[in-house]
Amino acid sequence: MDAVVKRLIKEIKKEGDQDAFAELVDLYKDKVYQIAYRMTGNGYEAQDMAQEAFLRAYANIESYDESRKFSTWLFRITTNLCIDRIRKKKPDYSLDAEIQGTDGLTGYSQLAASQNLPEDQVVTLELQEWVQQEISLLPEKYRAAVILRYIEDLSITEISDVLDLPENTVKTHIHRGREALRKRLGNA
Amino acid sequence: MTMSCENRYEILLDKYLDGEINQEDRLELFEHMETCEDCAARLRELKKAVMLVQSSSHISAPDGFTESVMNSLPNQKKRVTWKKWSRQHPFFVAASLFIILMVSSLFSVWNEQAGGDISVQGSRNVAIDEDAGTVTIPEGETVEGDLTVRNAKVEVEGEITGSLTVINGEKYLASAGDVAGDIEEVDQVLEWVWYHTKQIAGDVFPAGRESKD
Ligand SMILES: [Zn+2]
Numbered sequence: 001m002d003a004v005v006k007r008l009i010k011e012i013k014k015e016g017d018q019d020a021f022a023e024l025v026d027l028y029k030d031k032v033y034q035i036a037y038r039m040t041g042n043g044y045e046a047q048d049m050a051q052e053a054f055l056r057a058y059a060n061i062e063s064y065d066e067s068r069k070f071s072t073w074l075f076r077i078t079t080n081l082c083i084d085r086i087r088k089k090k091p092d093y094s095l096d097a098e099i100q101g102t103d104g105l106t107g108y109s110q111l112a113a114s115q116n117l118p119e120d121q122v123v124t125l126e127l128q129e130w131v132q133q134e135i136s137l138l139p140e141k142y143r144a145a146v147i148l149r150y151i152e153d154l155s156i157t158e159i160s161d162v163l164d165l166p167e168n169t170v171k172t173h174i175h176r177g178r179e180a181l182r183k184r185l186g187n188a
Numbered sequence: 189m190t191m192s193c194e195n196r197y198e199i200l201l202d203k204y205l206d207g208e209i210n211q212e213d214r215l216e217l218f219e220h221m222e223t224c225e226d227c228a229a230r231l232r233e234l235k236k237a238v239m240l241v242q243s244s245s246h247i248s249a250p251d252g253f254t255e256s257v258m259n260s261l262p263n264q265k266k267r268v269t270w271k272k273w274s275r276q277h278p279f280f281v282a283a284s285l286f287i288i289l290m291v292s293s294l295f296s297v298w299n300e301q302a303g304g305d306i307s308v309q310g311s312r313n314v315a316i317d318e319d320a321g322t323v324t325i326p327e328g329e330t331v332e333g334d335l336t337v338r339n340a341k342v343e344v345e346g347e348i349t350g351s352l353t354v355i356n357g358e359k360y361l362a363s364a365g366d367v368a369g370d371i372e373e374v375d376q377v378l379e380w381v382w383y384h385t386k387q388i389a390g391d392v393f394p395a396g397r398e399s400k401d
Contacts, residue, residue: 025254128244128245131244135241182230
């Protein structure tokens with residue numbers, strides 16, 4: 001995987017090879033989309049953010065340092081974009097929180113409706129909607145740390161690289177995010 | 189929950205959940221939780237919250253995501269653009285290459301002809317020097333009617349009663365010389381190429397084919 005990624009990036013850097021870039025998008029699209037979806041809490045914004053992340057990666061590929069992990073660089077672009085987007089929406093946050101929660105439901109609700117799932121699985125989907133809704137209510141810094149730690153399964157060191165924060169700060173963000181989720185999800 | 193729980197055991201709980209607790213602290217924490225229901229409940233709730241987040245099913249990018257990204261890329265570098273464009277328009281590429289090849293071969297044929305034989309139409313009263321590539325109408329000589337010379341430099345020292353046409357050459361009119369009619373120099377190469385290109389184009393682009401692509 002790493003060798004493949006290195007080769008693709010060389011080709012992109014050398015001649016802007018778009019076929020190589022398409023392969024790279026295919027390799028990372030699910031992870032990037034997942035981060036964007038968990039951060040923004042809705043499918044439209046997730047697609048928008050994930051796409052923008054890849055476009056920026058392509059435009060700035062020269063600034064990517066090949067001695068570091070490509071995924072770290074790509075995830076940093078993604079989380080920064082999402083955090084910016086969330087902050088821009090802040091002014092009508094109280095109103096948004098509800099809408100955002102509802103938007104977060106659409107993906108799962110549609111899935112449940114379209115696939116005609118048995119009842120116990122629909123319950124699982126409802127539970128997942130609820131979890132996503134609670135994640136969406138976390139302050140964006142805690143949200144990013146929690147998503148990278150518990151959904152993307154990154155180490156504290158990797159998260160500190162992605163978010164460009166000291167490891168202790170990352171830990172504090174995870175602790176606070178975890179504590180907020182405990183209050184909302186812990187006694188379900 | 190006491191103040192000491194909030195400080196000391198909250199920190200130990202976080203360390204425990206981060207997988208960074210040492211054996212001594214771990215024993216102390218679990219011993220404490222045997223008597224402190226608050227801290228024990230807190231640990232259960234934290235574990236449950238983490239478990240719920242971790243069990244969120246993984247979401248994949250929507251169908252057509254890669255295509256959508258690729259279609260939004262800014263203008264490609266030229267080389268790549270040409271590569272992509274030529275893949276989409278193979279007919280034009282083939283036709284253009286064909287024309288380029290044909291025109292260049294026409295030029296080489298032309299160049300051979302340009303160095304070809306001198307020909308004179310209209311009079312025999314001229315001096316032809318093949319080596320120098322000249323046709324001379326000698327002083328005192330009169331050409332009746334029109335004269336056409338190909339592939340040579342024409343020196344008019346005598347007279348021409350009609351017109352002089354020089355094809356692929358140049359004329360030189362001596363002070364004594366005289367041409368009663370028009371003098372025309374024709375550089376045939378452009379007309380010739382144009383003529384042949386039209387013929388080729390007719391073969392390559394049969395009527396109606398061009399608009400289709
Ligand atoms: Zn306690």
